[in-house]
Amino acid sequence: MAMSDQIKEAIETLKQTGVRITPQRHAILEYLVESMAHPTADDIYKSLEGKFPNMSVATVYNNLRVFKEVGLVKELTYGDASSRFDFVTTDHYHAICEDCGKIVDFHYPGLNEVEHLASHVTNFQVSHHRMEIYGQCPDCQKQKQH
Ligand SMILES: [Zn+2]
Ligand SMILES: [Zn+2]
Numbered sequence: 001m002a003m004s005d006q007i008k009e010a011i012e013t014l015k016q017t018g019v020r021i022t023p024q025r026h027a028i029l030e031y032l033v034e035s036m037a038h039p040t041a042d043d044i045y046k047s048l049e050g051k052f053p054n055m056s057v058a059t060v061y062n063n064l065r066v067f068k069e070v071g072l073v074k075e076l077t078y079g080d081a082s083s084r085f086d087f088v089t090t091d092h093y094h095a096i097c098e099d100c101g102k103i104v105d106f107h108y109p110g111l112n113e114v115e116h117l118a119s120h121v122t123n124f125q126v127s128h129h130r131m132e133i134y135g136q137c138p139d140c141q142k143q144k145q146h
Contacts, residue, residue, distance in 0.1 A: 006033050006089070010072050017070045024052055028063050032073060032087040038094075038103040040082045076103070097137035104137065 010029050014021055027048050031039070039047075041061040049055060064085050067073040074086045076094070084103065092105045115126045136144070 006087075010087075013070060013072060019066055019070060024048075024055055024059065025063050025066075027051060028060060029067070029072075029087075032067075032085060036105075038076065038084040038086050040084050042082065044085075093131050093133070095133040095135065095137075097140055098134050099136055099140040102137045102139075106133075 007026075007029055010033070011021055011026070014025070019025075028044055031044050031047060035043075035047075037043075041057055041064055044064075045055065045057045045060045048060070064073060064075070068075055068085075072088055074088055076084045076086055078084070086103075090107070091110055092107050095104045095106055096102070097104075111129060111131065115129055118124060118129075119126045
């Protein structure tokens, strides 16, 4: 799907749920779709503050919460580090660089069997699972070689 289509679709979702589309919300959505970088609220703020001088990090965060409530973004929390936000396309997993913190998407068939097994073994009603791969990204590997 082209990026502009993804943005259009996201805006359609917002309209259907009665969320007002402000220029700021539009810009944040655009940034999320185009950056593909799992930004923090601070990253988004820094890239948009020139365009919206009255915007604060808190505003960005509140807008992200609205997007999260309607299912447009996922919030990825990593212990005490600040949350990162992922525009929800299809389900995917993450490879995370232990040196620079970069998060890269990869696709793998859903691990539904694990959920069934876990549910069977623990009697939990499983809602979702999270799998992450850790290591060094190609850029950090290169830096180590110098
Ligand atoms: Zn790295
Ligand atoms: Zn992702």
